[in-house]
Amino acid sequence: MLILTCPCCGVTGEETEFHGGGEAHLKRFGPGSTDEAFHDYLFSKVNPKGVHLERWRHNNGCGKWFHAARDTVTLEIYGTYPAQTTEPPQSVKDAITAKRPGWSWREFA
Amino acid sequence: MSNSVSALNGASATGFATVRDMGLQGMITVRGDLSATAVKQALASALGGEMPGAGHINPSDSGHTAWMSPDELMVLVPYASADAKLAEITDGMGDTHHMAVNVSDARCMFAVSGDDALVREALAKLMPVDLSSAAFKPGQFRRSRMAQVPAAVWMAGPGEARIVCFRSVAQYVFDLLKGATAPGSEVRYMA
Numbered sequence A: 001m002l003i004l005t006c007p008c009c010g011v012t013g014e015e016t017e018f019h020g021g022g023e024a025h026l027k028r029f030g031p032g033s034t035d036e037a038f039h040d041y042l043f044s045k046v047n048p049k050g051v052h053l054e055r056w057r058h059n060n061g062c063g064k065w066f067h068a069a070r071d072t073v074t075l076e077i078y079g080t081y082p083a084q085t086t087e088p089p090q091s092v093k094d095a096i097t098a099k100r101p102g103w104s105w106r107e108f109a
Numbered sequence B: 001m002s003n004s005v006s007a008l009n010g011a012s013a014t015g016f017a018t019v020r021d022m023g024l025q026g027m028i029t030v031r032g033d034l035s036a037t038a039v040k041q042a043l044a045s046a047l048g049g050e051m052p053g054a055g056h057i058n059p060s061d062s063g064h065t066a067w068m069s070p071d072e073l074m075v076l077v078p079y080a081s082a083d084a085k086l087a088e089i090t091d092g093m094g095d096t097h098h099m100a101v102n103v104s105d106a107r108c109m110f111a112v113s114g115d116d117a118l119v120r121e122a123l124a125k126l127m128p129v130d131l132s133s134a135a136f137k138p139g140q141f142r143r144s145r146m147a148q149v150p151a152a153v154w155m156a157g158p159g160e161a162r163i164v165c166f167r168s169v170a171q172y173v174f175d176l177l178k179g180a181t182a183p184g185s186e187v188r189y190m191a
Helices: A035-043 A090-099 B037-047 B079-093 B116-124 B167-180
Strands: A003-005 A012-014 A019-023 A051-057 A065-071 A077-082 B012-014 B018-021 B026-032 B057-060 B063-069 B072-077 B098-102 B107-113 B141-146 B149-157 B160-166
Touching: A003 A077, A065 A090, A077 A090, B012 B167, B018 B167, B026 B079, B037 B079, B057 B072, B063 B141, B063 B149, B072 B079, B079 B098, B107 B116, B107 B167, B116 B160, B116 B167, B149 B167, B160 B167
Parallel strands: none
Antiparallel strands: A003 A012, A019 A051, A051 A065, A065 A077, B012 B018, B018 B107, B026 B072, B026 B098, B057 B063, B063 B072, B107 B160, B141 B149, B149 B160
16 A cells, blocks of 8 residues: 655645555657657556656645655665656655665656 | 536435535635735635634634645635625735636535435445544534545535535536445444
């Protein structure tokens, strides 16, 4: 069971109050991009063992989207941060580093 | 004109706590930038009372104002005055970007009353929320889910819980609450 804290309304709830929205920080490739880039945008998602950055929505609450950094092995939440960001804030990165030194996720580490 | 009634028309059930459909309740949803001065002023003059902080519900001049999300408030007023209050809010807002809608007929409200610990326990059976008296005090307002449907809950006082849900799931929520307060099903976890 994941315990998430919504950064928008501040409520801490368990995962059934939220809904997962897949991988975070996707870069969108649409018209004008190569077929390969479009394919990777649609289908090439990471499925890491360990640190993972995801989008979540507080659907049984304030209804807002946000980002969460969690561990797919231990199910701990390293931190949640606003959806309006393109990379995790330093505080979240530090929290991950404290538990998983040398972690990396796509271009972030 | 047809006679308006609430979803369950005042149904009630008594187990170790009493569940009651509270009848018609005026509700207005207001969305906008709640930190903007123009929005604050319009709401203050139309509603009176202090604006609730995050996760809280405050009394207003003619009901309550509840904080729903960073950009949404729910205004509780008597059913008959909902349209007048809505007009007052809209007038006060002027050109300020906002949305205010009378949603009275889209929602319904329940009361669960009885012994404080037992009322909290009945709700805790259905919601993934810490409803102990230390964690959930009167004045706090929590949106979450009740079994499979979204619901908001607050304590109007000791042993007096209020629940707001969508009208379309009123029967479902009533049945849930009735089941959770069934005689003999007391857990007394919070007693």
